[in-house]
Amino acid sequence: MLEVKDLHVNIGDKKVLKGVDLQLDHDETFILFGPNGSGKTSLLMTIMGFGGYEVVQGSIYLNGEDVTHMPIYERARRGIGMSFQRPPTINGLKTRNMVELCAGENEVDVDALAEEVNLQDFLDRDVNSGFSGGELKRSELLQLLAQKPELVLFDEPESGVDLENMALIGKMVRRLLEQDLQPQPDKSMKEQKNQRKTSGLIITHTGHILDYINADRGMVMYNGVLCCAARPRDILEHVREYGYEECVKCLK
Amino acid sequence: MPKVNQDKKEQPTKNDREEVELESYNFAGEQSELIPDLRQLDQNDKEQLIMAGVDVNEEGRSGTYVQMNSSKVHCDTCHTGVEVLDIKDALDKYDNLPEYYWQAVSPDKDKYTRAVADNLHGGYFIRTEKGAKIEEPVQSCLFIKKSGLGQNVHNIIVVEEDSELHIITGCTVSQDVEAALHLGVSEIYVKRGGKLTFTMIHNWGEQIEVRPRTVAHVEEDGIFMNNYIMLKAVKSIQLYPTIYLNGDRSIARSNSIIVTPPGSYVNSGSRVVLNGEDSRAEIIARTITTGGTLLNPGHIIGNAVPAKGHLECKGLILEDGTIHAIPELEGNVAGVELSHEAAVGKVDQEEIEYLMARGMDEEEATSTIVRGFLNVDIMGLPPELKASIDKTIEEAGEEMF
Numbered sequence: 088m089l090e091v092k093d094l095h096v097n098i099g100d101k102k103v104l105k106g107v108d109l110q111l112d113h114d115e116t117f118i119l120f121g122p123n124g125s126g127k128t129s130l131l132m133t134i135m136g137f138g139g140y141e142v143v144q145g146s147i148y149l150n151g152e153d154v155t156h157m158p159i160y161e162r163a164r165r166g167i168g169m170s171f172q173r174p175p176t177i178n179g180l181k182t183r184n185m186v187e188l189c190a191g192e193n194e195v196d197v198d199a200l201a202e203e204v205n206l207q208d209f210l211d212r213d214v215n216s217g218f219s220g221g222e223l224k225r226s227e228l229l230q231l232l233a234q235k236p237e238l239v240l241f242d243e244p245e246s247g248v249d250l251e252n253m254a255l256i257g258k259m260v261r262r263l264l265e266q267d268l269q270p271q272p273d274k275s276m277k278e279q280k281n282q283r284k285t286s287g288l289i290i291t292h293t294g295h296i297l298d299y300i301n302a303d304r305g306m307v308m309y310n311g312v313l314c315c316a317a318r319p320r321d322i323l324e325h326v327r328e329y330g331y332e333e334c335v336k337c338l339k
Numbered sequence: 340m341p342k343v344n345q346d347k348k349e350q351p352t353k354n355d356r357e358e359v360e361l362e363s364y365n366f367a368g369e370q371s372e373l374i375p376d377l378r379q380l381d382q383n384d385k386e387q388l389i390m391a392g393v394d395v396n397e398e399g400r401s402g403t404y405v406q407m408n409s410s411k412v413h414c415d416t417c418h419t420g421v422e423v424l425d426i427k428d429a430l431d432k433y434d435n436l437p438e439y440y441w442q443a444v445s446p447d448k449d450k451y452t453r454a455v456a457d458n459l460h461g462g463y464f465i466r467t468e469k470g471a472k473i474e475e476p477v478q479s480c481l482f483i484k485k486s487g488l489g490q491n492v493h494n495i496i497v498v499e500e501d502s503e504l505h506i507i508t509g510c511t512v513s514q515d516v517e518a519a520l521h522l523g524v525s526e527i528y529v530k531r532g533g534k535l536t537f538t539m540i541h542n543w544g545e546q547i548e549v550r551p552r553t554v555a556h557v558e559e560d561g562i563f564m565n566n567y568i569m570l571k572a573v574k575s576i577q578l579y580p581t582i583y584l585n586g587d588r589s590i591a592r593s594n595s596i597i598v599t600p601p602g603s604y605v606n607s608g609s610r611v612v613l614n615g616e617d618s619r620a621e622i623i624a625r626t627i628t629t630g631g632t633l634l635n636p637g638h639i640i641g642n643a644v645p646a647k648g649h650l651e652c653k654g655l656i657l658e659d660g661t662i663h664a665i666p667e668l669e670g671n672v673a674g675v676e677l678s679h680e681a682a683v684g685k686v687d688q689e690e691i692e693y694l695m696a697r698g699m700d701e702e703e704a705t706s707t708i709v710r711g712f713l714n715v716d717i718m719g720l721p722p723e724l725k726a727s728i729d730k731t732i733e734e735a736g737e738e739m740f
Contacts, residue, residue, distance in 0.1 A: 116379060159695035160704075168696075175690045179711025188707070189697045213711070252452055 088113050088152050088286055089238055091132070095144035096126075096133050105311035106145070111238070114280075114301060116264055116287040121308035127290045127307040128142070130308065131240045134288070135169045136162050149238070156172070164191075168236025170227040172243050176215045182226060190233040190280040204229045204259055216281055220247020220288045221256070230260045239263055241289040242280040244296045257299025260287075294323040307334045346555050356575045356604040356632075359548050361450060364489030364520045366458055369408035371484070376466030377405065377413060383514050384484070389578060390731060391509025392540040393480045395633040397405030399721060402465070404479040408488055409460035420465075423479075426493050429464030436464070439495050443526040443554040451522045451550040455491045462493040462523070467502035467533070467714070476505040476721060483521065483547070484513040492523040498533035498561075505536040507724060511543065517595075518546040519576075527555035529563050531586065536719055538566040543573040544600060547715075557615075559586030565609065566718040567595040568728060571733045572631075575604040579636065582611045584618035584646075593622045596713050598735055599660060601630030608636035608665070612674070613646040620648040625712055636665040641675030649677035655686060655712060 089111040096104035103126050111117055111150055119127045133140040134147055136159040146155040146273065154162050177185070187199045200206045205224040209218070218226060224244060229241065244260055245253060261267050265283040268276050289296060307320035307326070315322060315334050374380065377395040380388065384397050397403050401418035404411070404425070411425040416687035430436055450604050463479050483490055509608035511517060521543075530534050543549060557563045561584055582591045593609040611620035622637045655684035668677040686708050694704035713732050715725060 121563055135696055138688065158701070159692055160698055160700045163698040171693065171696075174686065175693050177690055177693070177708060177711055178714070179714030180707060185697070188694070188699060191698050230697060 088284075089288070090148040091134070091145070092148070093145035094130075094133065094142065094147065095142045095209045096129055097140055098129070103311055104133065104139075107311075107313055109306075109313065111288065113284045113286060114265070115304070116302045116323070118287065118297070118302045118305035119290045119308055120305060120322050120326060125308040126311045127308045128242055131169065131288065131290065133243055135159060135167060135240060145221050162277050163234070166237030167240065168231045168238070169240040170209050170231060170242060170244065171223070172216050172226060172246060174223060176213065178213050178216065180214050181211055182206070182214050185214045186210075186229055186233045189230045193233065193235055194289050195233045200229055204232070205232065205255060207275060209329050221249060221252035224248055224252070224256050225259070228263065231263055232259070236282065237284055237286065239285065239287045240319075241287060243292060245291065245293050253295055254299075257296060260296060261300050265338075295321070297323065307331065346673070352601065357577055357606065358397040359451070359520060361454055361489065361520070361552060362465040362550070365487050366454065366489040366491065368410070368458075368460060369485050369488055370410045371407040371412050373405070373412060374412045375439075375740045381570050384482070387514060387542060388482065388509060388714070389479055389509045389727065390479060391542040392507050392727065393478055393509045394723070399723065399735065401473050401475040402477040404465070404477075405482060406461045406463075406473060406480070406492065408485050409490060411461050413476065414463075418473055419473065420468045420502070421473045421477060422466045424464045426462040426464050426495065426524040427459065429495070431699070436495065437526060439497060439526055441526075441555055443528070443687050444524050444552055450550060452524055452667065453523045454489070455522050456495055458491055459493055460491040462495075464495045464603045465498050465504070465506060466497040467504050469499045469502060471499070471502045473504045475501070476507045479506065479508045481508070481510045481521065482512070483516055483519045487519040489520045490522065492521070493684065494523065496525070496527045496535065496537070498529045498535045501548040502533040503534040505721075507538045509540045509542065510549070512547055514544070516547070520551070523551040525551065525553040527563070529555065529557040531558045532560045533558070534562040536564040536566070538718060538720060538724075539541060539568070541567075541573065541576070542574040543576075544572050545572045548574050549576040549578070551580075553580035555580065555582045555591075557582065557584050557586060557589040559615065560588045561586055562590045563592075564719065565591065566715075566720070567593075567597070567607065568715065569596070569605065569607065570598045570731050572600045573603050573605065577606045578604075579608050582609070582620070584611060584620060585614045586618070587615040587689045588617045589615045590618070590707055591620045593620075593669040594625070594718055595624040595626070595637070596715060597626045597633060597634040598623070598713070599626070599628045599631030601631040602660070603631035606636075608634070608638070608711050610638040610640070610649060612640045612642065613648055614642050616643050616645065617735065618643060618646045620716070622650045623717070624652040626631065626652070626662055626664075627709070627713065628654070628656050628658070628662050630658045630660040632661040634663045634665065636667065637679070638667040638686040639677050641670040641677050642672060644672050644674035646675050648677045650677075652679075652681045653712070654683040656683065657686075657709070678690065686739060713736050
């Protein structure tokens with residue numbers, strides 16, 4: 088569903104991505120590892136289409152359509168959704184209205200969704216105004232649950248989140264990726280699994296999110312390129328033991 | 340009143356547009372027939388009143404005062420505990436109101452106050468009874484229907500001890516009025532433990548000049564919430580209400596929401612003087628220019644300890660125009676705590692992109708942020724008035740983009 092080909096991106100004069108290739112199928116979750124400043128967030132921001140990330144070479148396809156130079160909202164309307172690591176405050180816009188705006192034409196029960204992420208008391212507050220780290224994450228999830236994207240870009244679901252919140256956030260990310268299958272009378276779980284479409288591209292430092300979701304593949308971003316394709320848990324253990332230094336060796 | 344401060348300081352002249360030629364207006368006085376039922380007004384005038392926050396059905400209002408041109412046309416109270424009178428009737432009834440009349444504002448403050456002192460046309464006198472909690476707002480409307488008119492208004496508000504009142508005052512003109520001048524002196528007295536919310540909505544026209552002169556005195560434990568909303572074109576406005584927090588533990592909040600369209604010149608600010616111990620003040624201004632010129636001074640003066648004041652002026656320049664924010668803090672005693680936050684700029688690109696990532700196009704995202712910026716939630720308005728202002732902002736928003 089997502090295909091990134093030989094992507095080169097500059098921020099001003101600085102080269103932040105230097106030839107990234109990445110393919111993601113429907114119902115696949117991909118984990119991006121890598122040290123700070125390696126280009127992980129830049130990749131997500133470029134896929135979403137933010138200003139300031141200049142694609143100098145290569146392209147991005149979504150479901151076969153070239154979206155490389157499409158405006159952000161067109162990509163959002165085609166099914167890309169992003170959870171921001173540090174979302175801005177929107178003064179005077181109530182969280183409830185924001186969730187409704189995110190839903191667009193989707194029918195959503197804002198109160199019921201808010202209760203699931205334990206944000207029912209925040210619906211009448213301005214979006215992100217004075218929210219703690221965990222509250223910001225839950226607010227992002229609430230918006231994405233209403234938006235129902237087909238491709239979820241998630242920048243560090245664990246950052247600024249305490250342990251108690253982590254379980255809730257993990258559960259909701261799982262739900263967003265449609266991995267929360269329950270036995271249903273009319274469909275086998277296998278049938279349900281075959282129907283799901285949502286894919287995820289998730290940045291993690293700590294790997295805590297891996298306790299809650301099934302992640303199919305992972306790679307390490309280092310200095311603007313991807314390397315070390317492996318199972319996410321193996322990458323995590325490897326990095327914990329040897330650090331990212333080993334990855335540099337692969338690249339040489 | 341134990342402490343009476345007369346406000347004589349002239350505002351600095353920033354521009355030729357600050358000066359109004361009084362000679363070019365007709366102050367002779369234009370008497371209008373009484374209008375017992377505001378629903379009798381013609382449809383256009385009614386709409387102008389509604390846009391200025393006036394409920395012509397008088398539903399959910401404790402009283403109504405309407406002045407058209409130079410005289411009262413409608414005045415009634417439907418609530419015990421609050422008296423609403425024409426100022427001239429009040430001066431007759433109460434022996435010229437020696438405690439209040441020209442006691443907060445000096446008639447010699449400037450040529451505009453002088454003009455009002457020399458030739459009073461009308462205005463309202465609103466006074467609560469001690470301890471009366473008036474839940475529904477009293478509304479007033481100062482309306483100009485005749486071109487070339489100079490309207491002289493003098494208002495007095497007295498909130499007696501431990502009483503509570505909300506006044507909504509809408510100032511507007513008939514749509515076919517070409518040029519007019521509104522001069523308005525307002526003297527406001529909030530007594531011990533009293534609480535006043537005063538919401539002023541200006542809905543003028545492109546050729547109207549406006550010079551309000553307002554001073555408020557607040558006693559111990561008194562609370563004064565001053566709201567100002569100005570979303571439409573005007574030739575020029577110059578206003579600078581001054582609030583003296585004379586009593587201990589007195590509180591003032593002054594909120595302004597101002598949009599300056601092309602051709603408009605607005606000099607609107609507020610000043611709070613912290614004279615009482617534990618007095619607190621907050622001045623918040625949200626301003627937008629879509630091509631007009633806006634000066635937004637704010638001034639908090641700390642003369643007592645402990646006392647706290649915070650000033651916030653934020654401006655968005657949506658189309659080439661001027662916003663000149665002038666936050667001033669003046670502490671005159673050790674231990675006073677004053678702070679300010681000022682910003683003049685554009686809609687934050689990060690916020691626009693955040694909303695675009697949720698599927699809104701750039702225009703929708705920008706107007707959503709601007710509407711949020713102008714939101715009036717902090718003003719504590721009745722729901723139907725808030726809805727009407729939200730609608731005005733929505734419509735103004737459509738003109739902005």
